[in-house]
Amino acid sequence: MKILVAEDDRATRLILSRALGSWGYDVIAVSDGEEAWQVLSREKMRLLVSDWEMPRLEGPDLCRRIRQASMAYVYALLLTTHKDSDRIVEGLDAGADDFITKPFNPAELRARLGVGRRILDLQDELALKVDELERANGQLAKIAATDPLMNIGNRRSFELAIGRVSQKAAREESRYGVLMIDIDHFKQVNDRYGHAMGDRVLSAVAAALANAKGPSDEVFRYGGEELVMISPGQTAASLHDLGERLREVVASLRVACQDGEAIRVTASLGVAVAPAGSARWEAVVEYADQALYASKNAGRNRVTSIPR
Ligand code: GH3
Ligand code: MG
Ligand code: MG
Ligand code: MG
DSSP: OEEEEEOSOHHHHHHHHHHHHHTTOEEEEESSHHHHHHHHHHSOOOEEEEESSOSSSOHHHHHHHHHHSOSSOOEEEEEESOOSHHHHHHHHHTTOSEEEESSOOHHHHHHHHHHHHHHHHHHHHHHHHHHHHHHHHHHHHHHHHEETTTTEEOHHHHHHHHHHHHHHHHHHTOOEEEEEEEETTHHHHHHHHOHHHHHHHHHHHHHHHHHHSOTTOEEEEEETTEEEEEEESOOHHHHHHHHHHHHHHHHTOOEEOTTSOEEOOOEEEEEEEEOTTOOOHHHHHHHHHHHHHHHHHTTSSOEEEEOO
16 A cells, blocks of 8 residues: 655654555655645545654645545544644644654554554445445436336426426527327227237337437337427427428338237327427427327328417
């Protein structure tokens, strides 16, 4: 383990370096606090033995600087000739973890450094646990935002995403479109091929739509066999074109059945563009939903835009 020694007295520095070296430490020795600070800024050091009184930067000031910096925890042991407790309090307040009085007893120094290493080991274990928890948290967040069958964002992520998109559009005075996509007569697919096959069709439709969307578009499962897409920067005409393209993607999809039969489905779409600068997304979703109903009533497998 590496250890940094800061001591301006040459003889003490040598004695310290030699003792630490003989205990297996990899020693870097410097002659004042400023030099010590430079080493700490350059290299990852976890253990510091620092003299109190040194030119340029004294031990307690060095400790203070270390505690203010954002670096891995450095266990700092101050060497001092001061035995009075006011001074010791001052050193500990400055950020030192422990102190030892000069002239030091080598066995005591070794034991106190052992304490420091124990604390650093605990720190490392804790840091590892925090890493693990953060990773697990990230996985959970992803699970909570994703629909497992369609492997796209769920209703909750849709609401977060459209909130984000609509606020950005309001700030930038830009437009965005919402496309509601509902599979036609899907109940019949379940009735005819079974629920498991129905699941496969749903996941194939979601994959095809996710693949067909533009790079800034986002697609989500709105619920059941209904999907919703957000498409920023659209005019009514370009949004209708996108809807038409997605309708064709669904209609040309073939999902193979066990007996070799290819299941085909169609979808009805309702699309609506949010007026420029509008942050209220609920109304746009409502318009797209009304348009979807219009597509269903007009015979399905079609795209309706509101307002026309
Ligand atoms: P329409 O053209 O009017 O939309 O007819 P539809 O049959 O698609 O609509 P309806 O709302 O009557 O039925 C939707 C069906 O979608 C019923 C439901 O069981 C099925 N469904 C919803 N979620 C899932 C799912 O996760 N897996 C499967 N296999 N089916 C689902
Ligand atoms: Mg000194
Ligand atoms: Mg349907
Ligand atoms: Mg439906």
